[in-house]
Structures are given as C-alpha cells and as structure tokens.
Amino acid sequence: MRAKIQDYFSSLGRSFIPAVAVMSCFALLLSIGAVLKNPHFINDIPALQSTPVAFLANLLTQTGMVIIAYMPLIFCLAIAIGMAEKGKKETAALSALIAYIFMLVFSGLMLSASGMLLKPDVGINAQSNVLAISQTLAMRQAMQNVVLGIQTVDTGVLGGIIIGALSAVITNRNSARKLPLIFGFYQGRHLPPILSGLAGLTIGLIVPFIWPWIGGGLYYAASALAKAGIFGSFMFGFIEKLLLPTGLQHVWYSLVHYTQVGGTLEISGQTYVGTKAITMAALATPDFNDNIHQITRLWLGQGDTPGKVFGIPGALLGIYLAAKDRDRVKTVLISAAVAAMFAGVVEPFTFMYLFLAPPLFLIDCTLQGLSFAILDATHASYLGGSTLIEILFNGILQGHKSTWIPIVLLGIALFFIYLITFKWYIEKFNVLTPGREGTADNDETKAAEILSSRLLRQNKSTDDVAAEILRKLGGKANIKEINNCISRLRIKINAPQHVDAAGMKTISDALGVTQPAPDEYHIIFGMRVGEYRDAFDRAVESVE
Numbered sequence: 034m035r036a037k038i039q040d041y042f043s044s045l046g047r048s049f050i051p052a053v054a055v056m057s058c059f060a061l062l063l064s065i066g067a068v069l070k071n072p073h074f075i076n077d078i079p080a081l082q083s084t085p086v087a088f089l090a091n092l093l094t095q096t097g098m099v100i101i102a103y104m105p106l107i108f109c110l111a112i113a114i115g116m117a118e119k120g121k122k123e124t125a126a127l128s129a130l131i132a133y134i135f136m137l138v139f140s141g142l143m144l145s146a147s148g149m150l151l152k153p154d155v156g157i158n159a160q161s162n163v164l165a166i167s168q169t170l171a172m173r174q175a176m177q178n179v180v181l182g183i184q185t186v187d188t189g190v191l192g193g194i195i196i197g198a199l200s201a202v203i204t205n206r207n208s209a210r211k212l213p214l215i216f217g218f219y220q221g222r223h224l225p226p227i228l229s230g231l232a233g234l235t236i237g238l239i240v241p242f243i244w245p246w247i248g249g250g251l252y253y254a255a256s257a258l259a260k261a262g263i264f265g266s267f268m269f270g271f272i273e274k275l276l277l278p279t280g281l282q283h284v285w286y287s288l289v290h291y292t293q294v295g296g297t298l299e300i301s302g303q304t305y306v307g308t309k310a311i312t313m314a315a316l317a318t319p320d321f322n323d324n325i326h327q328i329t330r331l332w333l334g335q336g337d338t339p340g341k342v343f344g345i346p347g348a349l350l351g352i353y354l355a356a357k358d359r360d361r362v363k364t365v366l367i368s369a370a371v372a373a374m375f376a377g378v379v380e381p382f383t384f385m386y387l388f389l390a391p392p393l394f395l396i397d398c399t400l401q402g403l404s405f406a407i408l409d410a411t412h413a414s415y416l417g418g419s420t421l422i423e424i425l426f427n428g429i430l431q432g433h434k435s436t437w438i439p440i441v442l443l444g445i446a447l448f449f450i451y452l453i454t455f456k457w458y459i460e461k462f463n464v465l466t467p468g469r470e471g472t473a474d475n476d477e478t479k480a481a482e483i484l485s486s487r488l489l490r491q492n493k494s495t496d497d498v499a500a501e502i503l504r505k506l507g508g509k510a511n512i513k514e515i516n517n518c519i520s521r522l523r524i525k526i527n528a529p530q531h532v533d534a535a536g537m538k539t540i541s542d543a544l545g546v547t548q549p550a551p552d553e554y555h556i557i558f559g560m561r562v563g564e565y566r567d568a569f570d571r572a573v574e575s576v577e
Contacts, residue, residue: 045198047518048115049287052108056100056309063097066090067316068430094317101310104291105193106181109133112197118205119515121222128226129200132233134181136196139237141185144177149241151177153184167302176244185237186244189306190291196236200229258294258331266409270336271402277383289331296328308332312416315434316427322434324414334423335415335440336405342421343444344400344451345373345382351455352385356468372559377419378520385545386455390464396454404443413439493541495568501541502556502569507531509576513552517566522556524569 069090075081081090100107109129117125144150154167166179178187188195204225212220219227258265273285289295295308301318305311311328315321329335349366353359369385372378387394408415416435417427428437459466506512506526514525526532529551537546537554542565544557558565 044116044516045112045194047516047523048112048197049108051115052104052111055107056104059096059100062093063313063317065426066093066096067319068426070094070317070319097313098317101305101313103181104310105188105190106130106133107193108190108291109193109197109200112194113200113204116198116201116205121204121208121225124208124222124225125201125204128204128229129197131226132200132229132236133193133196135230135233136188136192136237136240137180137183137185139234140240141183141237143238143241144184144186147241149175150184151175153179186240188240188244189293190287192240196233199232200225203228203232258289263406263409266330266336267402267406269331269402270405271398273333273337274398274401277379286333290333295331298325298328316416316431324412324436326409326412326414329414329416330405330409332415334418334427335408335413337401338415338417338419338424338440339404339408339444339447340397340401340451341373341377341379341419342424343441344404344447345379346370347448347451348397348455349382351452352459352466353468354452355456355459355466359468368559372520374421378559386459386464386466387547389466390458390462393455393458393464396458400447400450400454404447407443408439411439412436415440495542495564496571498541498543498565499568499572503572503576505533505536505540506554507533509573512573515566515569515573517562520557520559520562522558522562522565522569523553524556525553527552 066089069081069086080086110126113125113129114122141150151169151172153172154169156167166184172178176187177184179185180187207224207228208222210220210224212224258269261268269289276285289307290309291307293306295306296311297304297306298311298314299305300311300314300321303314305314308328308331311325312332312334315323315325349370353363353366369382373382383394383397413436414434415428415437416431417423417437424437424440428435428440431437458464459469463469502522502524503509503512506524507528508531511526511528511531512524513527516523532554537548540546540556542558544559546557547555549555556565
C-alpha cells in the first residue's frame with residue numbers, strides 16, 4: 034500500500050515538470066523585460082527610453098504574466114498528460130480541458146443560484162482602454178474571482194491539479210470501456226471527455242460550499258509555517274532536498290510556489306498567490322522595491338540557489354581532490370557542475386554519492402535547510418531562480434528590488450563548506466566515489482569508465498543504448514511502465530528475476546543506475562535524458 038501511494042505521488046511530481054519548465058523559460062523572459070523597464074537603468078541609459086525598446090520590454094514582461102494568469106489551466110493539462118498512460122495522453126488533455134471549464138462554469142452558476150455571487154470591480158484601463166474586471170476584498174475573502182472570463186470559485190492551481198489528476202484516472206480506466214450497442218458511438222476515446230465533463234460539473238456544483246473550508250485550511254498551513262519562523266524555513270529546505278531521491282520534491286515545493294501556503298501579496302492593485310506568482314509579478318513591476326522576505330523565505334529560488342550555484346561545484350571539487358585517479362572524475366565534475374549551475378539540475382551530482390554515503394546526503398540536506406534559515410534570518414528578498422544566469426538577471430541587474438548579495442556571500446561560504454566536508458568525509462570513510470574505485474584496472478578499463486561517465490558527450494547512439502537497456506531488463510514483455518524526469522529514465526518492470534542485474538550497472542552513456550524499488554530502475558543520463566527516453570520508446574515499439 035505504501036509503495037502504491039509513493040508511486041502515485043512520484044508520478045504526480047513528475048507531471049509537474051513540463052509546466053515548471055514552461056514557467057521557468059517565460060520567467061527568464063519576464064526577467065529580461067523587467068531589466069529593460071527598470072527605472073534605474075532607464076534614467077541612466079537614454080536608449081532604453083525609446084518606443085521600440087519599451088514595447089519589447091512590455092512584450093517580454095507579459096510573457097511571464099500570461100503564464101501566471103493561466104497557471105491553473107497549464108498545470109491541469111500538464112498533470113493530465115503526465116499521469117495518463119501511453120497512447121491516452123491526448124484524450125486525457127481534452128478530458129481535463131472540458132472538466133476544468135465545466136468546473137468553472139457550474140461553480141459560477143451555483144454561486145448565482147445560491148445568492149453567494151459577489152459583485153466585482155468593473156472599470157476601463159485609462160492607458161489601454163481595455164475593460165478590466167478585478168476582485169474586491171470581499172471576493173478575495175470568499176475565494177471568488179474571474180477566471181477565463183467566468184466569475185467563479187477561485188480554486189487556483191490546486192483546483193487545476195485536482196481536475197488534471199482526476200481526468201487522467203478517468204481516461205486510464207475508461208478509454209477501452211465497452212458500452213451497449215445503442216451508445217456505441219460514445220465508447221472508446223470518446224468516453225473519457227464525457228465522463229470528465231460530468232465530473233467537472235459535479236465538482237463545480239459542490240465546490241462553492243466546500244472550497245472556503247479548504248482555503249481556510251491552506252491559510253492555516255501558511256500561518257503555521259510563518260509562526261515556525263527560522264526553524265520552519267530550515268525544515269522546508271531540509272525536507273525538499275530529502276525528498277529528491279523519491280521524486281516527491283516537486284509536490285512539496287509546489288504547495289508553496291503555487292498555492293496560498295506560499296502567501297498572498299497585492300502588487301499594483303492585483304493580488305497574487307504563491308511564491309512563484311508573487312516573485313514574477315514583483316520582477317514585472319518597475320517601481321516595486323519592497324522587501325518581501327516573508328514570501329521569499331520559502332521560495333525555492335532563494336533557498337537553494339547558494340547550494341546549486343556554489344555549494345555543489347564545491348562538493349564536486351572535493352570529490353575531485355579526494356580521487357586517487359583524478360582523470361576519472363574530471364568529466365563528471367564539469368558535467369554535473371554545469372547541470373547544477375546553469376540548469377538547476379542536481380540529480381547527476383546527488384546520485385553520484387547518495388547510495389555510497391547516505392550520511393553525506395543527510396549533510397547535504399542539512400546544508401540546504403541552513404541556507405533557507407540563514408537567508409530568512411538576514412531578511413533576504415531574492416526574486417530570482419536557482420541558476421547562475423538568474424542571479425545575473427533577477428539579482429544583480431534588479432539591484433534595488435532583489436537582495437542578491439546575501440545569496441552570493443552565503444554561496445561562497447557554502448562552496449568551501451561543501452568542498453571541505455565532502456573531501457574530508459570521502460577520505461575519512463573511504464567512500465568509493467568516482468576516481469577512488471582502485472588503481473588495479475588497466476588503461477582500457479579506465480578509459481571506458483571515463484567515457485561512460487560523461488553527461489555532455491555521447492559514446493554510442495541513443496538507439497544502441499536503448500536496445501542495450503531493453504535487453505538487460507528482460508525484453509519488451511518485462512516492461513511495465515516508462516517515464517522520465519529532468520535527468521532520469523524511470524522504468525518499471527514486471528518480473529525482477531528476468532533482469533540482468535549485473536549488466537544494469539554498466540549501461541552505456543549512463544552516469545549511474547539506481548533501483549529505488551524491486552520493480553523499478555532509474556537510469557541517469559543528465560540533461561539529454563529526453564533523447565534516451567525517445568529512443569527507448571522506439572526500441573520497445575519496434576519489438577513485435
């Protein structure tokens with residue numbers, strides 16, 4: 034039972050990734066627009082005052098703001114697609130869209146029929162002459178808003194998550210369901226969108242009566258985190274890193290990033306919910322310069338940036354210095370450092386040592402928790418994301434509104450702490466990290482190991498690697514489910530006894546292979562995992 038629950042939430046966590054990737058991309062564009070609109074730069078650089086530059090700045094800024102406005106729908110579709118079985122993803126997406134719209138419309142109808150519908154503010158924007166409908170304070174307190182042009186109960190991203198997950202379940206269970214002959218037209222892939230629409234209708238009729246209670250619970254959780262103070266910040270960062278091997282960290286931080294648990298804040302007359310929306314809106318507003326550490330204290334972009342950009346490269350340098358044969362670890366060091374610093378991906382680094390030295394992983398978790406706590410204690414209010422590029426655009430170039438200096442200072446300290454700690458622990462307890470496996474291997478073996486550890490270069494075609502994985506896992510008949518996250522190809526199998534366990538440890542091009550459960554293998558390929566996933570799908574489909 035526990036394994037099934039963990040598996041479900043792991044799948045849910047993976048389904049967040051496409052939506053998070055889209056948000057990260059457009060958040061970067063928003064950041065560039067925010068720099069171009071920054072009054073400190075505009076006053077000093079006349080070229081930024083031109084009409085074309087102003088238009089470009091507004092265009093880039095609005096890319097991020099559009100994502101914020103439609104965030105619940107984006108997550109709804111991403112989760113439906115991510116959790117649907119192979120061959121059913123398009124049906125799940127249509128089902129989720131219909132269910133989400135039905136929920137909005139019928140919750141609005143129920144609000145009206147029950148007399149609970151509140152009057153919004155209606156006006157004309159003086160600059161653009163566009164009709165504007167906005168929340169009143171009473172609407173916010175009653176959790177009502179105008180969503181997709183419909184005044185309804187504002188379930189936020191959580192509503193989108195619920196509808197997306199429910200639509201995936203309905204699609205998986207009913208895509209092949211047979212109906213009586215008279216209803217034959219509605220069976221097959223036509224049935225899930227219909228059932229999902231009915232589910233959305235039902236939820237829409239119920240949600241006006243229960244959502245205020247759910248909303249109250251979320252606000253209670255937010256206040257509990259706030260009352261926990263610095264200790265609460267420490268625990269948030271510690272648990273986020275601790276969940277990484279299971280893939281559940283996406284669910285954990287999404288609760289703070291995209292719901293009321295992360296706080297609410299009004300910026301330029303518009304209320305934003307969750308740390309992600311608030312920080313993006315703050316970046317997009319030129320004259321915003323408030324210190325919002327009460328929001329960013331649980332903002333993943335703030336708390337984990339010192340570790341990702343500075344700490345992990347320090348740890349990798351510690352691994353390098355502790356290596357007996359340093360040629361073996363050079364490529365791993367560079368590749369994993371690049372992934373962490375420029376893409377915020379830490380799996381290649383973490384799985385390099387996790388199963389060799391679990392106490393070292395707990396130290397890593399503790400250092401991340403301390404990062405959150407220290408930045409909370411210093412009232413840091415950093416608006417950027419957790420990469421080196423975002424430190425530049427969302428920190429340094431924002432100057433007055435994003436307190437980047439504590440991030441860099443703490444990062445420098447963590448660089449040396451990680452370096453010393455990892456080097457000391459590896460040498461003290463003789464941890465067999467890359468480069469410490471022994472010196473008895475011949476030159477040919479050493480060269481093969483160095484090549485196989487590279488993340489940024491292929492040694493074999495992805496099709497060859499996929500065929501190798503399929504063969505060692507026992508063939509197509511033994512493949513139960515295929516998924517991938519940012520850096521790992523995740524494969525579930527039917528019969529562990531049919532797997533070449535020894536062979537799975539030497540998959541070509543892979544950084545490493547882990548087995549979190551008897552029926553599941555994670556093969557780590559780094560940033561190019563999508564290519565290997567596509568190749569493995571082709572390999573499975575080609576077998577008759």
